Amino acid sequence: MSDEKIIQIRNLTKIYENGVEIRAIDNVDMDIETGEFLAIVGPSGSGKSTLLHQIALLDTPTSGTILLKGEDTTKMSDKQRSRMRNEELGFIFQYHHLLPDFNALENVMIPLLIKGIRRSEAKKVALQLLEEVGLIDRADHRTNQLSGGQNQRVAIARALVNRPSIVIGDEPTGNLDTKNSDSIYELLRHLNREHKQTFILVTHDLSMAAKTDRIITLVDGKIAEDSRNVSPT
Amino acid sequence: MIAGVFAMFEVDIAFRHIRSRRRQTMFSVMAVALAVAIIIISMSMMSGFMKTIIDVTVENQPHITVSPKEGEDYIYLYHGFEDYVLGQEGVVAVSSYYEGEAALQYRHNVEGAMLLGVNPEDEDRLMNVTGDMVAGDFNSLTGSGSRIILGSKLARNLDVDIGDTVTAKFPGSDPTDFKITGIFQTGTPVDETLAYANLRRVQDFYGQSDIITGMDIRLSDIYEAENHAEVIDRETGYDATSWMELNSEILNLIATQEQFVYIFYVMIFAISGFGIANTLIMIVMEKVAEIGILLAMGTSRRSILFIFLLEAGILGLAGVIIGSVLGYISDIVLLSYSIPVPPDIYFGMDHLPLLIVPKNFIIAGLFAMAINMIAGLFPARRASKMDPVEAIHSV
Structure with a gap:
């Protein structure tokens, strides 16, 4: 594992003002190293999803800075943030959120097409990713022809197709049974080792969190505990 | 891309x-x-x-009508002016006319009419009167003697037909007999008032020499009428009016x-x-x-x-x-x-x-x-x- 810090969070605060002031994230400092496989846990409303959305550049903080690969994302334009999301970040959500009008292969191709890559090239790369998640034979199936676990694998392929340096999962197995959950975890772990990508997962599943390199526990928008797992699987 | x-x-x-x-x-x-x-x-x-x-x-009207200069009643020496207009590009036909009012009488019937003296060939080229003829021949006006061609309603009001003779009267002119050699119908109000005769005869009737009261022009492109009218206006001083101006309402x-x-x-x-x-x-x-x-x-x-x-x-x-x-x-x-x-x-x-x-x-x-x-x-x-x-x- 390299010691290079891919994510540096300083004094990050996010306040929602909706009649009453809610400090969803309260002055958080955090460094994440390249290739880490990390879980963010905590009770509902602890701010773990909010923190994830900040790292994912889907939302802007009230104050503080987030440096991705040394670049201050809070100073970026919408266009720059869009490009960063496309090229450096991959998302896996609780629901697969695949586009229902496209088949599995086309869904995996979309991030490449957004980047401006030629269709023929995009297809080649997307097929390779479907191969990696073990769904090459389902390439022309649509979401309604695939099981929950299969759809989530397609979504993972889509998240990874641009070879992002950071992969973000918001309850990636929250909607799956234990068996599927385990196999998705194995897949993510495998990809992490294979490609040295940084994985940040928000999860309720403590048994899954226990298998990661590092567990950050959030309570009331603050880091309550930051523990390194000495024997991750 | x-x-x-x-x-x-x-x-x-x-x-x-x-x-x-x-x-x-x-x-x-x-x-x-x-x-x-x-x-x-x-x-x-x-x-x-x-x-x-x-x-x-446009069918029933000239594209441009030229009237005498301001303050004058007639266009004198019109032959040279005719040549000038005919020389303009896009001009298809020109017809000079002497227009006057007259009372037409047949037995006890009297009707007011617009007597239009024309050169039949020119007028026919301009207005295609031949196409409107319901009886007789428009070019018969070129024949000898005083001949007249009436609008269909005018003829009906006078209760006359081809071959009858009507008497034209105008204060200061000698009453003159005109033989009816044709009847036309355009479907417009002129059928009730207009009577065509030979230009020379009409000038004689009003006791005038070879002068005209106006000139009509037909163009190949009707939408050029305004431009042409303006040119004639400017270059000759005669009052030229396009069909658009006449029908502006x-x-x-x-x-x-x-x-x-x-x-x-x-x-x-x-x-x-x-x-x-x-x-x-x-x-x-x-x-x-x-x-x-x-x-x-x-x-x-x-x-x-x-x-x-x-x-x-x-x-x-x-x-x-x-x-x-x-x-x-x-x-x-x-x-x-x-x-x-x-x-x-x-x-x-x-x-x-x-x-x-x-x-x-x-x-x-x-x-x-x-x-x-x-x-x-x-x-x-x-x-x-x-x-x-x-x-x-x-x-």
């Missing part, structure tokens, strides 16, 4: 969205198509109406009516525009999570805007194409049926005039597209302004 615009993923997504709501998009396309078709038919009627009015007007009336009709067009298009907007709002609402995901995957807000504007454009274009075909077919069907209308209301037209003009299709199409894009703007902007976090978790 080597593969061109169709390789863009925005185009792909727009088409998939439309296909995913096939029934609803079909209805909104049909709404646009119907609006376009109705407006094309309406515009064809307007064009036909306009053309018929202009045809009738009716032409203004038509133009005003057209403006009102355009207000209705806008309203019809607005209704079809609401259909497009409605469909797009439905698509945007259904695809909220998808928009969120597209944003998360790095699609720019501009691309999201483009996707939904594209959808409005695709729906609109389909509507315009179908509507144009529909409008064209309806025009042809309506033309083949020749729908009757009351002539006294419609300027002597006995059937609904229709004219298929490509310009109308272009105007209706562009008009529809513009309104559809405006209709698409609201839902497209809404989609592009979504908060990705809220959008993704909306499911």
